[in-house]
Amino acid sequence: MDFYSFLIQLLNGLQYGLLLFLVASGLTLVFGIMGIINLAHGSFYMVGAYLAFSLAALTGNLLTAVLLGVTLSVLLGMLLEWLFYRHLYARDHLYQVLMTYGLILVFEELRSILWGDDVHGVAVPVFLSGSIPLTDNLSYPVYRLAISGICLLLAGGLYWLIRKTRLGMMIRAGAANREMAQALGINIEWLYTVVFALGLTLAAFAGMIAAPVSSVYPNMGGEVIIISFVVVVIGGIGSVWGALLAAILIGMSDTFGKVLLPEYAGMTTYLLMALVLLWRPEGLFRRT
Amino acid sequence: MTNYKRRDFLKNGAALAALSGASAAGVLLPATLAQAQSAAGKIRVGLMLPYTGTFAQLGVAIENGFRLALAEHGGKFGGRELEFFKVDDESDPAKATENANKLIQRDKVEVLVGTVHSGVEMGILKVVRESGTLHIIPNAGADAATGGLCAPNVFRTSFTNWQPSYPLGDLLIKRGHKSAVYLTWKYGAGEESLGGFRDGYSKAGGKILKEMFLPFPNVEFQALLTEIAALKPDAVVCFFAGGGAAKFLRDYAAAGLKGKIPLYGSGFLTDGILEAVGDAAEGIETTLHYGDGIDTKRNNAFRLAYAKTFKLQPDVYAVQGYDAGLLLTAGLDAMKGDIANKAGMIKAMENVKIDSPRGPWTMSKAHNPIQDIYLRKVVGKENKVMGVAHKALADPARGCKMA
Numbered sequence: 001m002d003f004y005s006f007l008i009q010l011l012n013g014l015q016y017g018l019l020l021f022l023v024a025s026g027l028t029l030v031f032g033i034m035g036i037i038n039l040a041h042g043s044f045y046m047v048g049a050y051l052a053f054s055l056a057a058l059t060g061n062l063l064t065a066v067l068l069g070v071t072l073s074v075l076l077g078m079l080l081e082w083l084f085y086r087h088l089y090a091r092d093h094l095y096q097v098l099m100t101y102g103l104i105l106v107f108e109e110l111r112s113i114l115w116g117d118d119v120h121g122v123a124v125p126v127f128l129s130g131s132i133p134l135t136d137n138l139s140y141p142v143y144r145l146a147i148s149g150i151c152l153l154l155a156g157g158l159y160w161l162i163r164k165t166r167l168g169m170m171i172r173a174g175a176a177n178r179e180m181a182q183a184l185g186i187n188i189e190w191l192y193t194v195v196f197a198l199g200l201t202l203a204a205f206a207g208m209i210a211a212p213v214s215s216v217y218p219n220m221g222g223e224v225i226i227i228s229f230v231v232v233v234i235g236g237i238g239s240v241w242g243a244l245l246a247a248i249l250i251g252m253s254d255t256f257g258k259v260l261l262p263e264y265a266g267m268t269t270y271l272l273m274a275l276v277l278l279w280r281p282e283g284l285f286r287r288t
Numbered sequence: 289m290t291n292y293k294r295r296d297f298l299k300n301g302a303a304l305a306a307l308s309g310a311s312a313a314g315v316l317l318p319a320t321l322a323q324a325q326s327a328a329g330k331i332r333v334g335l336m337l338p339y340t341g342t343f344a345q346l347g348v349a350i351e352n353g354f355r356l357a358l359a360e361h362g363g364k365f366g367g368r369e370l371e372f373f374k375v376d377d378e379s380d381p382a383k384a385t386e387n388a389n390k391l392i393q394r395d396k397v398e399v400l401v402g403t404v405h406s407g408v409e410m411g412i413l414k415v416v417r418e419s420g421t422l423h424i425i426p427n428a429g430a431d432a433a434t435g436g437l438c439a440p441n442v443f444r445t446s447f448t449n450w451q452p453s454y455p456l457g458d459l460l461i462k463r464g465h466k467s468a469v470y471l472t473w474k475y476g477a478g479e480e481s482l483g484g485f486r487d488g489y490s491k492a493g494g495k496i497l498k499e500m501f502l503p504f505p506n507v508e509f510q511a512l513l514t515e516i517a518a519l520k521p522d523a524v525v526c527f528f529a530g531g532g533a534a535k536f537l538r539d540y541a542a543a544g545l546k547g548k549i550p551l552y553g554s555g556f557l558t559d560g561i562l563e564a565v566g567d568a569a570e571g572i573e574t575t576l577h578y579g580d581g582i583d584t585k586r587n588n589a590f591r592l593a594y595a596k597t598f599k600l601q602p603d604v605y606a607v608q609g610y611d612a613g614l615l616l617t618a619g620l621d622a623m624k625g626d627i628a629n630k631a632g633m634i635k636a637m638e639n640v641k642i643d644s645p646r647g648p649w650t651m652s653k654a655h656n657p658i659q660d661i662y663l664r665k666v667v668g669k670e671n672k673v674m675g676v677a678h679k680a681l682a683d684p685a686r687g688c689k690m691a
Contacts (some may be wrong), residue, residue, distance in 0.1 A: 012514055123566075141542040215565075
């Protein structure tokens, strides 16, 4: 590998890592802050992608589709929290796994009934459809760079929200000690509804903006959920920066694993996780 | 836990409900009834196919094809009606032997038709090699089924993974592509398909610069595309299917490689995804044993009949199911419906010449079709058949003692 290829592979790794962060960021909130093991997070990603597909076909414009889709996702998040998730806060992790696993099955069947089992494509918006030449025969799609930019913005926004705003303070207080926060007059129930809706919307949003590059297909949620948990665990549960760093590390290890150790490419990510956990069992940035 | 296991996990759960329904139907049938049916009664046919999960549509297409063949023979094969016993195999290898045993021991099926997933097929093979039950494979392409694990009672009406990719080697050399990179998922079908291409390409004098693998079903291709751009091969050959294939074709085009390094695919790269992929697939050439657009009287008649009966367009899976029906009736007609005469059945099924929508084919000594492999090209939103890439291609059937 010459130096220039190396730089391009670095870009690939960074870009993949940022995409992973986008998918995992909602999980960081729901799993990291609310303490819910939400296996259905991948299904929300899938719901987002299919929403983007349908709404883009309906409105003819991905941007409008994303705006509409985000609104629908917030509503869906509130509804699901109210119907299902609020009964889980006080319960053991096993109940959470059972219920959220059940939701996966429900969402997959709904998907099959509503949209069928075909593979669908979503068009890239025209103003982002160009590409930048890197070598004589390789170019980089602008849309992928745009996704990276959005991921960075979201990472900053989440950090700001959780660390610098009143809402973030309440979220952290609720996560640290639910009863005490309640005693201080914070409406925890409402707060958790908001946080859960935000988490679901982040996953759905990731599905929406990833749809043009990944296509839309059955079981797509199942493919992202494991890697999302890996990101959250490596990063340190509840840490936005940790998740970002972990996602980029995984992006790099996956990219260079495929190039340098093609025979073992399936292992590199999990090897990385094992090493990090040996070194820091609580993840890179464990915060309380 | 890998992503692959996870996916299976999801599928299993989803299929549980459907499965319990299917088995309940079987249980209701008293065992005495099974024995009461003599040679004059109905022939007991087991259909072990995926009816839920990712491959559900394939299972349905195969059964439709089989039923169409039956309908065209007046509802009888060899003068006898058929009674179907269906099991949803969920594409789950872990339940394969159990499901196959259910059909053979509980339902006493006389012929077992199935399945799509190669891993599940391995389980069925284990069971039917012991029981000696007649077995027709309408899809699963695992080389071993008609290779190292071949058996007199096992027949296939589809393909081996080796078959569709072998003719690509010759084609690439004819086009002047002396070096190539091969790209696939690291799993059975991908590696066996690579084996076929490697055989054909090295025989024709081509050089594979690099064989690249992704863990199944990973779809992050960017790193490997960057490497391909640096290696500058004359051509790229790949094996992907379904959602992964759609993403690969899009990424290949988005990376600017399309039009600079020609892309070829074996098998199912461009099947069922052309609507999703759009322009990124335009002009890509693939090799397969069937193409929707084969313009023969036989194929047109089949397509019309299928579309009329099921209000669906047939695909390659429907053809394979249809041919499974034709194969069974060829054996039963020769034996006048006496399916119990196994040696006679096997001999008759070995000597068939199937007049298939894909074109006529014969049975190899290892019981796999000796068939034409077509060259197809994506034009607009369809796989246009450009001609025959390899006439009457037989699988090498490595390790098969019958061949």
